[in-house]
Amino acid sequence: MAIKLEQPAILFILMLFPFLSSTTTINTTSLTAYEVMETYNFPIGLLPEGCLGYDLDRSTGKFAAYLDGECQFSLEGSYDLKYDSTISGYISEGKLSSLQGVSVKILFFWINIIEVTREGDNLKFSVGIASASFPIYNFFICPKCGCGVDCVNGGKKGTGMKLRSEI
Template sequence: MSYLLTLLLSVFLLSQSLPITSSAAPLTAYEALESYDFPAGLLPVGVTGYTLNEETGEFEAYLSETCSYTVQGYNLKYKSTISGVISTDKLTNLKGVSVKVLFFWLDIVEVSRDGNQLDLSVGIISAGFDISGFIESPQCGCGFDCNEIGRVEIGEDENKDLRSSL
């Protein structure tokens, strides 16, 4: 009997000292975006990592270098570090993403989702876009014009032109 008790106690103590591993892999930056009800295409292809404080929503996403491309006539630029605060359907205090309007680069400071509409704000003005334009992630340098595979087309009438909002 004491042998059985010793064996059970040994197994219990051994099991307590072993590290517990989770079978679930950590989320990618794209999956983390989707967990807050945003499409993955808000980030370009090539995010190398990210940090997220789930209590405050503060995040940073990392690219290996700055990234720029043109989509639907808009020139977009991402710094190598993008930061902000994320909550369901809302990105605020965004830093590191800008859009060229006429001759000026303006920082996109907020993104919000309302149904199938994404509103991108540069502070004093914002423009709404159909979410279907953000399902795929664009590639740095060429956006969706790198090849025909995975290319997303959005009709001009589905988007508000940010330039006409000025």
């Protein structure tokens, strides 16, 4: 009779194991957040320098990337970008969606960037009602907080990140 009690318990555990393993969040130390971006066909420069870590559920694409605080810099004086200390959303091949924690200043207002898609050699940034596309080569280098990619004197503010738009 003891064998009959153990068999249902073993079957229950075996049935539950695939469910548990498919919904767990992966925080892997083998890949950096930048390398994960590349596995989904994105350049590393979408994240600023100094990403501390990330969480990724590979079954759903839900992710979160962690910075050491808020990060802000200018893009060639035209755009100001702001990253919260946590950036989250969903990642799939060539698409970041339901983004939270990244915003662009347009005139006097901060507007959330909600989606980034890769379209060939361009990246399309959407704020919902409007979007803009930029060549991917603008994002091969990670920007630094405070000065973008045009930093001088060990990271002090330069003229900002050079960004070229596709017309």
